[in-house]
Amino acid sequence: MSDNSDKTIQQLVKEWLELDQNEATRQEIQNLSDKEDYDELERRLRTRIAFGTAGLRSSMQAGFAHLNPLTIIQASQGLASYLLTSVPQTTPSAKPSVIIGHDHRHNSSQFAKLTATAFILKGIKVYFLEDLVHTPLVPFGLNLLGANAGVMITASHNPAKDNGYKVYWGNGCQIIPPVDAGIAAAISENLIPLEGAWDTTVLSKEDGHMVEKVKGRVEEAYFEKVKGLVEKMAVDGEEKVRFVYTPMHGVGLEAAKQVVKILGVGEEDFVVVEEQAKPDPDFPTVKFPNPEEKGALDLAMATADKHGITIVLANDPDADRFAAAEKVEGKWQILTGNQLGVLFASHMISTTSSPVSEAALLSSAVSTQMLAAMGQMDGFHHEETLTGFKWLGNVAQQITARGTHKAIYAFEEAIGYMFSDVVHDKDGIAALSVFVTMLKKWLSEGTTPAGKLQELYEKYGFFESCNGYVVSPSPDITRKVFDGIRKLGEEGGKKFPGSLGGREISYWRDLTEGYDSATSDGVPVLPVDKSSQMITVGMDGVRFTIRGSGTEPKIKYYVEAKASGKEEAAKAAKEVAGAIVQEWFKPEVYGLIA
Structure with missing residues (x-):
């Protein structure tokens, strides 16, 4: 301007x-x-x-x-x-x-x-x-x-x-x-x-x-499309699914009711969190109206406890994101965006009508590498994009247009899921419909979300994440933090630091400066953007991305470790996350709030 x-x-x-x-x-x-x-x-x-x-x-x-x-x-x-x-x-x-x-x-x-x-x-x-x-x-x-x-x-x-x-x-x-x-x-x-x-x-x-x-006309066509998506996934049997749902004071309830109707879920099995049911722009019961935020699902889980229900499903206020939680052995476990992402991916692959080798599934650079591991083992095409559904949607269309694969699904760890047959953007209502369909399938197999996730880990390896952020006073400080990290490599005469937290760095991709250690010419395959900060690092069994947020005063980190066991992977991810904050972000030096 x-x-x-x-x-x-x-x-x-x-x-x-x-x-x-x-x-x-x-x-x-x-x-x-x-x-x-x-x-x-x-x-x-x-x-x-x-x-x-x-x-x-x-x-x-x-x-x-x-x-x-x-x-x-x-x-x-x-x-x-x-x-x-x-x-x-x-x-x-x-x-x-x-x-x-x-x-x-x-x-x-x-x-x-x-x-x-x-x-x-x-x-x-x-x-x-x-x-x-x-x-x-x-x-x-x-x-x-x-x-x-x-x-x-x-x-x-x-x-x-x-x-x-x-x-x-x-x-x-x-x-x-x-x-x-x-x-x-x-x-x-x-x-x-x-x-x-x-x-x-x-x-x-x-x-x-x-x-x-055009609201009525568009809605009618939309729910027909959602119905077509889940009808292809229908399972034999009449498994009864019960869940608590919250639209988090947003606009999702009316659409969720349509999904329940399409899927034949009984009204008594679809329990809505009444305190959060109606659209309310002041979001009175939550500090932040984001299902990812600590405490945001507390009311939904309390409602589930009151009704003896073990599944909680949620949309964010504009219902383009989706979250889920399950009570396992008496304790509530909120599924991470990555866990939901691979559960959806596994279901999409198992129910696709085309050969798996012709399917393409996408994830962003800050999301789990488990999808890539699944692609290698199962034979579908996996592609990674920059952060955001603007890239996932556009790249999915480009892949399908090439004619060698059809992009059927994409996700990002920030609880966003895209089902290409409906729309090329994240869609919390389509995700809700697919998740309820998956619940029916898992129940017919005698398992639950947690059980299915365990099956996937045992097949593809245990992937555990430790994501977080620090608050930065200004974009200028954010730039100084990233420039300081890059200089750690210059001190050793390299383009990037040699180690972090005692672990040797084997891979470095800097999409701000335009360098990728894994390509023959050092030029990244993904687009370079000098106006934003984003670095991806690979170490033995660990990969992480650090980036400056485009919409909030935050420097975010996304750490993921793969190991033969859950505890080992979680421990490695947590250790690396701590090293990123203390050795690279240096909150005391730059005035960041951890």
Whole structure:
């Protein structure tokens, strides 16, 4: 976006007050100006919120640095402008189209309507998902209706004060470079709201020519697709599955009810956590509305105990992620994203109608190497991608387009699972449907998730993870941490350090600097991105990735060890994780919070 560095803070205040026609956010800036709170005004106005492959995500406050009605209009006008220049027009009347959806967060409905209005004013047709939807309906509807782009207003599992603007491209995948840069440039050229940009009543006045409300149509087709996915996996017998479900104050319940209906699960066997059942943008019962966070599933597990149920299933608030827990020998065990990932993978391979050798399964660079081990033993094609479903989805489509394999499934350790027959993005509702189908199958075989996981470990080896993060004060500090790690190698005249925690390093891939020790020319196969920090390291029996988060002030580490036993693998992973934090991240030196 355009640079504000040469303007005084008074000029930025004047610019904001001239552009913003939302009374609440105008007043926020006016009040700060009246109080002469220049430090806060600098934080709010000096830097514009940056558009990237994740779209926009920020707290909802007045100011160019945050999400609010004005920055939503600016982003939408820029995206619309980019769409008009990048989508070929076959005939003069063939205009691009976009699908727009939103979740239940504060301001999500308003943001979606402002987004739609911006597209209409630019002459772009809007397919509008007019009520609360789970995120995967946007990419699914995009493909169903042949739209050229999609926007979902959601901040997924972020805290209640946040919201986001997630963008999909014409192939139904999240955007990747260089599309993000093109959109960002177009936003900077479309900062002045068009006449009528604030009047969202255009949505109700439209006769269907420029706006079409499509929620019912898209949902019906979506659940037919989910039904087709699980029908291929059906098992003989009528095993009764019972589980507790929580949508975590999000939008997942209505979709989960459809899944239960499709799978023939009795209402008495589908127990919902009532305190978390309804969409609530304040997420009152959880500190963070993310099933991965410590304590987030406590209420669901207590509900299960009350009903004598041993399985808990959960979606995050926008229902694109999926989590599960099982009570084993009297103790609750939350399945990790990697454990769920390989359970789904094993099921997909065992139920595929095509030869296994023609199937492709994908995982990201921060996810378990167990999938690669499964591919080597079972004969399916495995491919690794950069972090995020923008890469998993796009690469899956590229693999299938080549014609040698069909990409049927992909996952990432952050409880994201993609079933290509439904959508090329993570989908917590499709995952829910497949998991319940797997439960039925395992029960027919006399086992449970924990038992099945043990079978897989005994066949492919024990893989144990130790993942975590430190909080970094700033992107500049994050860069210094990674530069300091690289310099450890320079001291020995090498491109990378020789050891960590007493273990010799045998493999080094730096996707920031563009070096891979395993390729003949030292150039990585995966894309290099100088703007982000990401290093993958291999040691005997251990592999880990460290990276700077693109959406949070964190430096993350993902450590995995393989051994002949669970305890041995877990011990090695924990030791290496500790060495990463103490020897490489050096919290005391850089002011990081471990």
